[in-house]
Amino acid sequence: MKRMKSTDTPAAEKAMLVKLLLKGNADACSRPLGELTALARTAGLEVVDALVQRRERPDPAHCIGRGKAGELTEIARALDADVVVFDNDLTPAQVRNLEKTINTKVIDRSELILDIFATHARTEQARVQVELAQLEYVMPRLRRMWTHLSRIEGGIGLRGPGEKQLEVDRRIARKRINDLKRVLKRNEARREREVTSRTGEFNVSLVGYTNAGKSTLMNRLTSAGVLVEDKLFATLDTRTSSFKLPGGRKVLLSDTIGFIRNLPHHLVASFHATLEEAHQADLLLHVVDASHADARLQVDVVEEVLAEIHCDDKPRFLILNKVDAVTERIELQALLHEFPDAVPASALTGDGIEEVKKAIERYLDRDLVTAEIRLPQRAPAAGRLRAAIRRSGRVLEESVTDGVISMCVRMRKEDLGRLAKIPSVNLRRL
Ligand SMILES: Nc1nc2c(ncn2[C@@H]2O[C@H](COP(=O)(O)OP(=O)(O)OP(=O)(O)O)[C@@H](O)[C@H]2O)c(=O)[nH]1
Ligand SMILES: [Mg+2]
Incomplete structure (x- = not known):
C-alpha cells in the first residue's frame, strides 16, 4: 500500500538512482547523476540514495553486475525505496530480472522521461503524443506489468494519459496505437496548414536544452504568458506569439519542447509535429543555460538533436541565458570565445534582451533580397534547380502557369547572383 500523509495526499515515492558508467566511455557530465536527480525530482520522487558502478559492459541480465544488484537490494530494502531508477536504458528482460531480485519496481530513464511528459501534457496534441509514446514503450513490456509485485500500484512510470491502457492486452494496445497515429496525422495536417499560413512572416523558433529558459x-520578448517552471520539460507544446523589433518589424516567435541527452527515440518520433515548428523557422535562437556546469555539453546535445530532426542547416545563434546566475565568469568567457556570435542575456532580469532583439534585426538586415524567379518546367534540370532554390531561399509564393514555374523568394544577394547566371532562369528583383 502507498504511504499516505494525514492529509490523504500520497507521500512522495522514495527513489534510488542507479547508473552504470561504461569504462572507456567516460561520461562527460560534471555530476554523473545530476540530471537523473533533476528528472526524478521533476517527476515528484524523493531521491533517497544513489549508486554508481563502473564496468566494461552492461550485464545482459541485470545491467549492473550481480554483486552490485545484491548490494542494491540491501540498500533499497533498508531505505524502504519504492522505486529504483536506472540512468541507463534497460531491456524488458533486465527490468524483469532486476524487479525479481530487488523486489521493487524498476524503471529506466526513458520511462521516467515518459512519466514527466505524461504529467506535463496539457493540450490534446501533447496528450496524444505522450500516450502514443507510452504505449509504444510498454508494448514489448506488457508481460511484466507488475503481476509479480502486487504491492506496486500506479505511481511513477504508470501515470498520465496512457495509464488506462497499460493493463489491456497487446491487440487492444495496437489498435489504440493506430487510432492515436490517425489523430496525430489529422492534427499534423491542421498544424501544417497553420504553419503554412505563417509563411511570409519572419518565424523565429526558440530551441535549447530543457530548463535553459526558453x-x-x-x-520576456512577447506577452504570451507561457508557463515557466524550474522543472524539466515544463513546455510540451508549441506556442507562437509575435513581438516587434526596435525597427518596427514583426517577428513570430515560437516556444518549443526542450531537448535532452538521449531523448527516447519514440518520443522524438511522436513529438515530430512539435519539433516541426523548428523546421519551419527562418531563424533559431538556441537558448543555453550559461550558469549550468554542463552548458557546453548541453550545447552539443542540442546540436545533435537539431541534426537528428534535420535542422542543422538552419541559421541560428546562441543566447547565453542566465548570465545573472553565472558564478564562473571564465566559463562564460570560454563560451563567448567559442561562439563569438552568441548573445549573453538574462531572460529573468531583462539584461541583454535589447541585444537579443538587435541580433535578430541584424540577421534580418543581412543581404536578403526578394525576387521573382521564373523557370520553364521543361528547362534542363528544372527539378533540381527548384529544389536548390527552396534550399537556399525562403519561398514566399510558388505557382505553375503554362509550364512556367514562378517562385517569389527571399534569399541572399549572392545566391541570387549565382542563379542569374543560369540561362533558363529569369529573375526580377522586387
Ligand atoms: N537566474 C535565472 N533563472 C532563469 C533565467 N531564465 C529562466 N530562468 C529560470 O529557469 C527555470 C526554467 O525556465 P523555463 O523558461 O521554464 O525554461 P525552459 O527552457 O522553457 O524549460 P522547459 O520548457 O522545461 O524545457 C525557471 O525556474 C526560470 O525562472 C535567467 O535568465 N536567470
Ligand atoms: Mg519551456
Missing part, C-alpha cells in the same frame, strides 16, 4: 525568454 519559455522565460518567450515571455
Whole structure:
C-alpha cells in the first residue's frame, strides 16, 4: 500500500538512482547523476540514495553486475525505496530480472522521461503524443506489468494519459496505437496548414536544452504568458506569439519542447509535429543555460538533436541565458570565445534582451533580397534547380502557369547572383 500523509495526499515515492558508467566511455557530465536527480525530482520522487558502478559492459541480465544488484537490494530494502531508477536504458528482460531480485519496481530513464511528459501534457496534441509514446514503450513490456509485485500500484512510470491502457492486452494496445497515429496525422495536417499560413512572416523558433529558459525568454520578448517552471520539460507544446523589433518589424516567435541527452527515440518520433515548428523557422535562437556546469555539453546535445530532426542547416545563434546566475565568469568567457556570435542575456532580469532583439534585426538586415524567379518546367534540370532554390531561399509564393514555374523568394544577394547566371532562369528583383 502507498504511504499516505494525514492529509490523504500520497507521500512522495522514495527513489534510488542507479547508473552504470561504461569504462572507456567516460561520461562527460560534471555530476554523473545530476540530471537523473533533476528528472526524478521533476517527476515528484524523493531521491533517497544513489549508486554508481563502473564496468566494461552492461550485464545482459541485470545491467549492473550481480554483486552490485545484491548490494542494491540491501540498500533499497533498508531505505524502504519504492522505486529504483536506472540512468541507463534497460531491456524488458533486465527490468524483469532486476524487479525479481530487488523486489521493487524498476524503471529506466526513458520511462521516467515518459512519466514527466505524461504529467506535463496539457493540450490534446501533447496528450496524444505522450500516450502514443507510452504505449509504444510498454508494448514489448506488457508481460511484466507488475503481476509479480502486487504491492506496486500506479505511481511513477504508470501515470498520465496512457495509464488506462497499460493493463489491456497487446491487440487492444495496437489498435489504440493506430487510432492515436490517425489523430496525430489529422492534427499534423491542421498544424501544417497553420504553419503554412505563417509563411511570409519572419518565424523565429526558440530551441535549447530543457530548463535553459526558453519559455522565460518567450515571455520576456512577447506577452504570451507561457508557463515557466524550474522543472524539466515544463513546455510540451508549441506556442507562437509575435513581438516587434526596435525597427518596427514583426517577428513570430515560437516556444518549443526542450531537448535532452538521449531523448527516447519514440518520443522524438511522436513529438515530430512539435519539433516541426523548428523546421519551419527562418531563424533559431538556441537558448543555453550559461550558469549550468554542463552548458557546453548541453550545447552539443542540442546540436545533435537539431541534426537528428534535420535542422542543422538552419541559421541560428546562441543566447547565453542566465548570465545573472553565472558564478564562473571564465566559463562564460570560454563560451563567448567559442561562439563569438552568441548573445549573453538574462531572460529573468531583462539584461541583454535589447541585444537579443538587435541580433535578430541584424540577421534580418543581412543581404536578403526578394525576387521573382521564373523557370520553364521543361528547362534542363528544372527539378533540381527548384529544389536548390527552396534550399537556399525562403519561398514566399510558388505557382505553375503554362509550364512556367514562378517562385517569389527571399534569399541572399549572392545566391541570387549565382542563379542569374543560369540561362533558363529569369529573375526580377522586387
Ligand atoms: N537566474 C535565472 N533563472 C532563469 C533565467 N531564465 C529562466 N530562468 C529560470 O529557469 C527555470 C526554467 O525556465 P523555463 O523558461 O521554464 O525554461 P525552459 O527552457 O522553457 O524549460 P522547459 O520548457 O522545461 O524545457 C525557471 O525556474 C526560470 O525562472 C535567467 O535568465 N536567470
Ligand atoms: Mg519551456
